[in-house]
Amino acid sequence: MVQIKFWGRLSLAEETYRYQQLEQWLQQGISDGRWKVGDRLPSIREICAQQGLSKATVQHALQRLEAQGLLEVRPKAGHFVTLVPTATEPPRVTSQIDVPRPVNVSDLLLDIMGRSAAFDLLPELHAGDLPPGIIALNRSIGRALRRQRGADFQYYDKPAGDFALREQLGLLLAKRGWPATTDGLCITSGCQHALFLALMACCQRGDVVAVESPGFYGVLQLLEQLGLQVMEIPTSTATGMDMEALEEALGRWDIQACIVSPAFATPGGALMSDASRRRLMVLAEEYDLAVIEDDIYAESGFSQVPDTLKALDDTDRVIHCSSFSKVLSRDLRLGWISGGRWHQRILHLKMVTQLASSRYLQQGVAEYMKDGELSAHLRRQRKLLRAQRDRLLASLQAWPVPVRVTAPQGGLAVWLELPATVDTLAAYRKALDAGVVITPGPLFSASGEYANCLRISFSHPWDERRIRALNQLPELLNLT
Amino acid sequence: MVQIKFWGRLSLAEETYRYQQLEQWLQQGISDGRWKVGDRLPSIREICAQQGLSKATVQHALQRLEAQGLLEVRPKAGHFVTLVPTATEPPRVTSQIDVPRPVNVSDLLLDIMGRSAAFDLLPELHAGDLPPGIIALNRSIGRALRRQRGADFQYYDKPAGDFALREQLGLLLAKRGWPATTDGLCITSGCQHALFLALMACCQRGDVVAVESPGFYGVLQLLEQLGLQVMEIPTSTATGMDMEALEEALGRWDIQACIVSPAFATPGGALMSDASRRRLMVLAEEYDLAVIEDDIYAESGFSQVPDTLKALDDTDRVIHCSSFSKVLSRDLRLGWISGGRWHQRILHLKMVTQLASSRYLQQGVAEYMKDGELSAHLRRQRKLLRAQRDRLLASLQAWPVPVRVTAPQGGLAVWLELPATVDTLAAYRKALDAGVVITPGPLFSASGEYANCLRISFSHPWDERRIRALNQLPELLNLT
Incomplete structure (x- = not known):
């Protein structure tokens, strides 16, 4: 990350607002390659001093550029250039909603996933080499294995999973606006397993499920296998599912559930605004919708980890699904689910379809979290x-x-x-x-x-x- | 185990066969408490000498008592008394078949299973203390963890699971009359998960599934959750599912699949005879039945591990399900499935519902098997x-x-x-x-x-x- 030394004086025309001029000038500088992707802009103090602008004006311009995705704020470090100048426009998405229909997933995806390659x-x-966070994780699991005593190996774990792990997850989630309780959490074999349990619990064959488009292919596969119909909702790859389109779809079709990934959704890393999230919860209430929150990418947030959607869930209709696969290890096969009003049924389904998760593995991860190793790994990651x-x-x-x-x-x-x-x-x-x-x-x-x-x-x-x-x-x- | 010293001379009447007299006399001796549960009978040679009978006669009598469950053969050790003398009759079972119907599992079972207690x-x-077999297992897993290199943790395993583990399973199953191939095996999170995948693959909601009665409660729960109907087939707790009753049921109802546990079925440990197994395969062919083999107890066989039902499967209609939970560790959460003609669909379902299994865990178990540790553990167990x-x-x-x-x-x-x-x-x-x-x-x-x-x-x-x-x-x- 090189700090740019060159810094010319901005010429201010009277007919536009000062923040707009500053904004255009910075945009131009990025397009011209004066500041490249990853470069740090001068500090707010420096811009104020050199351009003779107020702090409020400079902040306003920077905020607008940040909202466009051209800049990003890194705490205690400043503003950095993020976007390819020739592509200031985010990719376009469908603007129309279609009719609900069954899903037919192509063999191509099976081929790609079969290559463990996506x-x-x-x-x-x-x-x-293994990163230090994974070495520490493996040591933690190894210790838990060596701690196994007595007839531990002769018992299945409880369907909800290890208490200490659920406790640690509760602490992690509490930082994100949602005081998750141990009773409200159930350990799964990853997020895909959690999504599967969620759909099994709140839908019946033939039901219509609203999903992001473009969105996660694993969800489409689940809908296909469970005989559910898909209703694809136009989704911005910058700001997430279009709530107007969702509302239109809800008005026209009988939709049972909606799967969203509010924080850094695949494929584009979209982040839903607070307003969108609130609108979603209002619509969910109005149309009696089950909302499945796929939270798997949230902890990767470079400068902030957004609150959970579950934090806005006053009526227990959000099913929160996540796992450690994206930010820790894909080989752990540990995830979790909090099923809101469907939680009992989900516990039952977990037990019936898989009985239990491995206890020593959960204990190892719980200790890893308790020791602060997960936080340290996430910071590096x-x-x-x-x-x-x-x-x-x-x-x-x-x-x-x-x-x-x-x-x-x-x-x-x-x-x-x-x-x-x-x-x-x-x-x-x-x-x-x-x-x-x-x-x-x-x-x-x-x-x-x-x-x-x-x-x-x-x-x-x-x-x-x-x-x-x-x-x-x-x-x-x-x-x- | 005390060898009985007392040994009176058998009085032979002319009107019955000699082997029958010997059989009755031995039965009487067990009832009278002359030989108690766990006692070893005199050797065939000793009986021949003392009773003046031919070896063939003695062997015939002993085989009959063994078939009744009164005696058991232990290789290189002789014949041992197994049955409680006052209960030479095995428990009775229903003799009538009922109509197919939906399943409603009681809360009681959930309560018991929630106590990890069944x-x-x-x-x-x-x-x-941990038995040596489990210490060795944990060491093997620990070694696999420490061997993790590079970006292994950033990849999901292939849906079918680790090749080395499937190879070892293939060798284990080959000893049981079935040359299972690595391509034909898929690793699961235990046998319950395998049974779930099997039913998802070969049945649709509303289909009728024939099961053992009395039989495994986990199967009843699966049928309930998948919306399948149950057809309970009278089952001897000594010799397994009654093939006549199954045939009658197949003639009267449209049955899609049949779940059997040919080797040491829960609850009574029944062992299906070769004749029963062959009859089942003939019926399966005649009525186009999917046969789900729950093989989870087979490797516990005290004096012999019977062949798999899959060994008789010429037309790929047996789905073989098993795991390490009953004979090794319930905390491993590793099982396997071989899906016959449904195998591709099962692989797909595994991927969609769970993506993958943990790679290092599979590698640890594969090494444990390769090192001969599993065989040694099973012998002790x-x-x-x-x-x-x-x-x-x-x-x-x-x-x-x-x-x-x-x-x-x-x-x-x-x-x-x-x-x-x-x-x-x-x-x-x-x-x-x-x-x-x-x-x-x-x-x-x-x-x-x-x-x-x-x-x-x-x-x-x-x-x-x-x-x-x-x-x-x-x-x-x-x-x-």
């Missing part, structure tokens, strides 16, 4: 993810055609919109032949849309080989 | 279980009323039939107040039958406190 361009590349995102955005700037791309403040991926002629599904096979796995846009919808879109993850380090794979993409996508 | 009279008693069963059967002899009881050759429990006036459901609460958890007969059927029956497990050591709890049972059951 988040990596080079899934065969398990290189490098967020910095790492932000740097990896910046590296990706910077690389996209060099592409031969301008692309629209999201600049998420959390999560593990950006969403790209390419020229309308691009066919990412066709490119998938071509890329595979070159040893590269891409995640084509159509996977993120049941409608076949987003053929010219792509999700690219920044969850893995951009070492030389991954950079090479990334640089191959324009050619593989026929952009050259 | 196999222990004193579930709060996690006393004692079988001896232990047999001794614990003998201790239980001996204790039941001292009860104030005669009880009918099974004498299983494997599994973890016996099934008791008490006088018709006994109400084990009422006794459940009374026992609970005394700190003892019993498993009443009605849990093992959806029909409310078996009120005077009880499953008692011998999976835990009969230490002083458990013996005391066992000795309290006659009073808690109002038998005194």
Whole structure:
């Protein structure tokens, strides 16, 4: 991160507001490459002094740029450039709602998931050393294993899971506006398992479920397997599900449940505003909706971890689902669910479909959290993810055609919109032949849309080989 | 185990076959208490010499007694008395088939399972040291954890699970008449999870599923949650599901699937004969039935581990389900499934409902198997279980009323039939107040039958406190 030394004086015209002029001037500076992705802008104090502007004016301009995704605030560090200048527009999404319909998931997704690959361009590349957070985690689990005594191995754990782990999760969630109780939490085998239990508990075969479009493909697969119908709601990859579109859909169709990912949703890392969240809860009440909150990316938030949607849930109609897979380890297979008014049924379903979770594993993770190791790991992880995102955005700037791309403040991926002629599904096979796995846009919808879109993850380090794979993409996508 | 020294000469009457006379005389000796449960009979050679009979005659008589469950053969050790003399009759079962109907599982079972208790009279008693097999297991898992390298933690395992573990399972199953391939196996979170995937794959809501009665309560719960109808088939607690009754049911109702536990089924430890197994496969073919084999107890077989039902499956209609929970550790949460013609759908369901299993855990167990530790543990475990069963059967002899009881050759429990006036459901609460958890007969059927029956497990050591709890049972059951 280089601090920019060059700093010219802003020429102020009388006919526009000063904050607008400052905003335009900063935008221009970013477009011209004066400040590049990852660069820090001068401090508010410096801008005030050099431009002769008030603190309020400078703050207002910076806030507007932040809202557009061009800048981001890092606590105690300042404002940083985030967005590719040639793509200040976020990718577009469908604006129309369709009719509810059954889901048919393509074999392509099965193929990609079978390669354990959806988040990596080079899934065969398990290189490098373990990060300290994972070494500490494994030690914690090892200690719990060695602590096993007596006939512990002869008993199944209770369906709700280990008390100490639920206690630690309660503490973690309390920081996010929701005083979750141990009784209200149930341990699962990951977030996908939690989403499955949630849908089993609140829906019947044939029911209609509203989902984000583009949105998480795992949800579409669940709907298919459970015989549920999908109602795709237009969703901004910057600000989440469109509440007007949801309201329209609720007015026209009998919708049973709605799955949202308020914090850093896949594929673009969208963050729902407080206003949107409140609107969702009002609609849920009005239309008697079950709201399934997929919270899996929340703890990755680079500068802030947003409150849970559950924090706004006065009537127990939010089912909160999450896991450690995205921010700690995908090999733990530990998640959790808090089922609101469906919690008893969910506990029952957990027991019937899986009996119990591994006790020593839960104890190891509980101790890891209690020792402060999880917080320390998350702090390191967020910095790492932000740097990896910046590296990706910077690389996209060099592409031969301008692309629209999201600049998420959390999560593990950006969403790209390419020229309308691009066919990412066709490119998938071509890329595979070159040893590269891409995640084509159509996977993120049941409608076949987003053929010219792509999700690219920044969850893995951009070492030389991954950079090479990334640089191959324009050619593989026929952009050259 | 005391070898009986007393040995009188058998008086042979001309009008019956010699083997029948020997059989009656041995039966009488057991009833009279000349040989007690756990005692070894004289060797075949000794009987031949003392009674002046041919080896074939003696062997024939012993085989008949073995088939009745009065004796059991232990390799290289001889014939041992197994059955309580006052209860040479196995418990009775329903002989009539009912109509298919939806399942409503009682809250009682949820209560018992919530106490993680179904196999222990004193579930709060996690006393004692870890057995060597579990210490070795935990070490193996610890080693796998420490071997984790690079970005392993950033990838989900493939849905089918770890290759090395499937390879080891293939070797284990090959000893049981079925050359299972790695491609045909999928790792699950235990046997209950496997049964769930099996039913999801081969049934639709409303379908009728034939089950053993009395049989495994976890299956009844699954049927309830999946909206399937149950057809309870009369099942001998000694020889398994009654094939005539199944055939009658198949002729009268449209049955989609049949769940059987051919080897040491709960609650009584029944073992299906080869003839029954073959008949089942013929019926399955004739009525186009999916056969779900619950194999979870098979490896506990005291003197032999029977072949899998899958070994007879020429047409890929058997779905084999099992896990390590009963013979190794209930805290592992590792099972497996081989789905026959439904295997692709099962893999898909595994992925959609749970994504993956923990890789390091599977690697640890695979190594444990490869090192021969599992075989060594099983050898010790079988001896232990047999001794614990003998201790239980001996204790039941001292009860104030005669009880009918099974004498299983494997599994973890016996099934008791008490006088018709006994109400084990009422006794459940009374026992609970005394700190003892019993498993009443009605849990093992959806029909409310078996009120005077009880499953008692011998999976835990009969230490002083458990013996005391066992000795309290006659009073808690109002038998005194």
